[in-house]
Amino acid sequence: MSIESPIFTPVTIGPVTLRNRVIRSAAFENMAYGNSPSQDLYDYHVAVARGGVGMTTLAYAAVDRSGLSFDGQLWMRKEIVPDLRRITDAIHAEGAKASIQLGHCGNMTHRSTCGCMPVGASGGFNMYSPTFVRSLKINEIHDLVKAFGNAVNLAREAGFDCVEIHAGHGYLISQFLSPYTNHRHDEFGGSLENRMRFMRMVISEVMKAAGDDLGVIVKMNMHDGFKKGMQRAECLEVAKELERLGVHAIVLSAGFVSKAPMEVMRGAMPLKTLAHYMDMKKFWWLKAALLTIGRLLIPTVPYREGYFLEDAMQFRQVLKLPLIYVGGLISKDKMEEVLAAGFQGLQVARALVHDTDFVNKLHSGEITCSGCKHSNYCIGRMYTLEMRCHHCVENMPASLRKEIEKAEAES
Template sequence: MGNSKLFTPVTFGPLTLRNRTIRSAAFESMCPGNAPSDMLLDYHRSVAAGGIGMTTVAYAAVTRSGLSFDRQLWMRPEIIPGLRKLTDAIHAEGAATGIQLGHCGNMSHKSICGCTPVGASGGFNLYSPTFVRGLRADELPEMARAYGRSVNLAREAGFDAVEIHAGHGYLISQFLSPSTNHRKDEFGGSLQNRMRFMDMVMEEVMKAAGSDMAVLVKMNMRDGFRGGMEMDETMQVAKRLEQSGAHGLVLSGGFVSKAPMYVMRGEMPIRSMTHYMTCWWLKYGVRMAGKWMIPAVPFKEAYFLEDALKFRAELKMPLIYVGGLVSRSKIDEVLDDGFDAVQMARALLNEPGFVNRMRDEENARCNCRHSNYCIARMYSIEMACHQHLGEELPACLKREIERIEAKG
């Protein structure tokens, strides 16, 4: 315990955190009207009070077309005062605060984003059922500038860091991955071409971040399905991000549209997920086809570590480990392996004070039992852990959760 790095400060660019823990940008679904709510503030304040080094507000779309849910943040001047209240509350608890900026690309629907969804290439998105339009090359500089503008808004709102989302099958990732990029112009084909849009975004982001904002980038080490990116290419993406001046990389994997449980591991509780859905045909469609649409991937602690260690060996820049951390001993092991910080989400939803408890207990382990109920409900209502619900769960959902937890 004496030589643990966990409670030592760590620096990313201009930002120093009080310890090496970061609340990862897991979608909270607490932003009705695409604006911050008291619920969002209370949740992040509780994590900050629980000892975290930095808490990250999830997924703020850089343009309206980048929204994938109607309870998601959209970065625009009107919401800055609300975000300022949130960052002030987090800073008052001694934690730093970051915000994840992204664009969902084709993972949306006109009813949410107000237009025909856009992506690296046109086509049909089965999950929203909707047609998607490929972005024209002349639209890309403006899209990249939207990321830069969002960085400036984040600064105005009091954030210390931004996390650019370049993974999980969202827009930047749709350009990078050969499975979603079928372009015939200079933005498609070779990996060099597929990285061009990311390069444009990073140039705008680093310019906007200047010398006082930390820039982290979340990226995929593997897309997690056949035909997606593998490590030979993602390693080159990481090296390009290192060259671009990013202050740290968050190493993740998976595609929300094709391999969602590769990102989160475990099984998706389909009954729970459909229970909260309001759209009747989607409810029944997912209930019938859910097991096939969202295949389970076994959970194991620190499930991305083996891949992440290969990136650690090749890169000099700060790296942040994310994926399946629930115990103090595993977190110490990851930090000893040379990662600069760790990110967690489900552990902190289960126990916002987990970081403080780790300070006192060498064998601290959070009580998350990996039913993924929290994820199942966030598609419709706010993310919450079933162990802390105010309301009583219907018997069918309880049974489902017990069955999944018993497997774990």
């Protein structure tokens, strides 16, 4: 028996039609060991496709080596196309579509990972790594624009149906957009019109490369999450510009990983988990800081289901293109509420980390809500090891179990 619901009706994004409205969002898996696809990455996304989603999204793939922030992140290059094709073929065999998120981390990396001095919209010192960062030169900006177009062509060759361009969360496009990270005095800085220039160039190149057979989705911020960042009014103008440029859908998110990380994910960062899995030799100082003043560095932002919906409605009211909602969806009722509010797609991450069969179980009526209770263990773990829910981990230290139980009790 299958439950009748708008969740399980087809939706079209540009040239691509999905079997239902649920999209596995581009949450970092940390499964691209050596920056290449792995069997773990294959197994996870095929399981999610088998579990009933309309489309699954492989997380952040850097368009250039300088855009890598982790060793377990994909780096989009010719030699990994066959392994990516193996994944997309298997996803398609399960009846789902495949997307890949393309981006550049900008200043949120370290020389040991990206192979060069980190670059950003502006230079300075980044506490995230920590490391010194230099400002991109004009010719380098143009080279990165071309790298985005090349990555789209590689995505087509690898069998993807859609690409998702990451223009939020304080990564490179977002660094150009935000006055907090863009202090340039040339044509790429100052006014919002100038700060949008890099995004406009990237999206124009992406749309040209996508042609008429690839869907183009853009993830962007509705606000940065702090006073000196972008606020809603400017973000609305960014969204209107993306609509004018012809993108097929927008994912509406918020937050800045280097400044307001829990604005993105909500709840509490599990600091003991985060510190436990860190490499003591490489990050002893950060580990110590997390265990002493971690809550000051990464303050809790309360979680509630559908936490971005009120903000997203402001964008729905002024835009005509398809909008994809992301932000703490775990129940059939809330998902239907979002669709009734005029959103075309639903992005889900933690519910699909908890159970890759989440969508099938909703559709059959076996469940009406995910068992995920947002302890955020998967987030604390994914910066060091492969993404995994705590209920899939054996022999976990008692201190981490207690942290999880406390977080779940408070959620």
